[in-house]
Amino acid sequence: MKAAKILHELEKEDIRILAAVELGMKKHEMVPIKHISFFARFDLEETEYRLDRVHKIGLLQRNKVGSVAYCLNSEGYDVLALHTLFSKGHIESIGPSLGKGKESDVYRCLTKDNIQVALKLHRLGQTSFRNIRKFRSYVEDRTHTSWLYISRLSAKREYEGLNRVYKLHLRTPKPIAQNRHALVMSIIQGEEISKFDELNNPAQHFNEIIREYKLFFSEAHVIHGDLCEFNILLNPDDQILIIDWPQWEDWNHPNAKELVTRDITNLCAFFKKKGVESNPDEIIQDILVLNPKFRTNL
Ligand SMILES: Nc1ncnc2c1ncn2[C@@H]1O[C@H](COP(=O)(O)OP(=O)(O)OP(=O)(O)O)[C@@H](O)[C@H]1O
Ligand SMILES: [Mg+2]
Structure with missing residues (x-):
């Protein structure tokens, strides 16, 4: 998985700039540099340097017309979720794919205690998002942020639902953690x-x-x-x-x-x-x- 490989190459300032773009995306489709600088608490020079670097690594999308502005792409969002799950110790390494659903990617992972778990990344609305990118030089409608929002909402819903049913000790995966569009649960065979x-x-x-x-x-x-x-x-x-x-x-x-x-x-x-x-x-x-x-x- 691309985000997992990239994560190890990133410096903490890169994560901070990604998180600042994410914050800016609550209000903007494409976040202007001065907002990113404000959220990251970096001066403009540092902000531009970091944005350029993270854009080259392939975690951001930059608009092509008007003043420069950025948004996260799906790898950028993966990186933020994985970074949080890694730092909390819920996962330490990501292995092969366990399955691909209609709207998700599921991977076999190891926790810091060497326990195998499943990581499900919810990916809603991204096909249409890609189509929009293909046909326009910049994105102007709300579909842009909605993939991020609905993917997070979907993971959150699943985590809540699993918590409710797991208490019954029936045969459903055990929910372990959730961050953004990512859900960690016990691995099941079948x-x-x-x-x-x-x-x-x-x-x-x-x-x-x-x-x-x-x-x-x-x-x-x-x-x-x-x-x-x-x-x-x-x-x-x-x-x-x-x-x-x-x-x-x-x-x-x-x-x-x-x-x-x-x-x-x-x-x-x-x-x-x-x-x-x-x-x-x-x-x-x-x-x-x-x-x-x-x-x-x-
Ligand atoms: N906890 C788990 N352990 C092992 N494999 C899993 C686990 N959860 C999912 N998988 C595998 O990944 C595949 C896709 O998972 P799932 O059905 O949850 O996603 P989906 O169909 O994309 O979901 P959605 O309907 O939300 O789009 C499953 O068919 C299964 O093979
Ligand atoms: Mg399914």
Whole structure:
């Protein structure tokens, strides 16, 4: 991973300049140098020297028209998150990729105590961000900062959701730390059930998933919100694991019924292809009535 390699070459002043650009991005699409200088508490000369250096390393984007201004690119944002996680000892080294989701990169890492953990970097809205960069000489709409904001929000949501469900001691990853768009969690072994042509005990897995889903709902008051064959893993002991929690919602969410319906409909459709017949409406009702709010008006 590029950011991990670069991190070791950086001086603490480089990190400070990146953090100053990040601060400036709360208000600006492209942050003018004098604002960066203010946030970094460097004089203009030092600020320009650092910006130039960090830009050459490939962590910033510079505008091409008007007065000089900068914003972080995704590697710059990775560097800031990794720097924080490294300095807190949550990770010490980054290894190979564990998987690539629709909107994330997941890596195998080691902590300072040599424990293996998973690092998930949320990457929302970056495809459109790249397209914008390709077609314009400078970026002028809010899409620019929104990738950074929504990626951070997504990691934060997943961390909160995992904290809520992990307390139940079911088979979900253990949340360890979160910073910006990065989430550190326990590593789990397994393959997505979508990858299996045949499952040994499809009916048993199906029942186990429903049983856990009910516990998430009734005990943690959480709806997964993105339950599908890509987010259910099967470990070598043939046990299921449920991952990918950024889209969770509280069981009292105004769309709770729709979210449960979508999750269970997806699940039943996948298992139907594996020969498991079920009645989704009945299962959805069984789940919803666990919340007193739904008992009277189903
Ligand atoms: N804790 C973990 N341990 C080991 N591998 C993991 C872990 N979390 C995720 N992975 C691997 O990375 C892949 C992508 O993870 P995940 O499903 O959480 O991301 P995603 O699909 O991009 O999420 P999103 O739906 O938020 O875009 C998984 O399919 C899995 O192979
Ligand atoms: Mg996924």
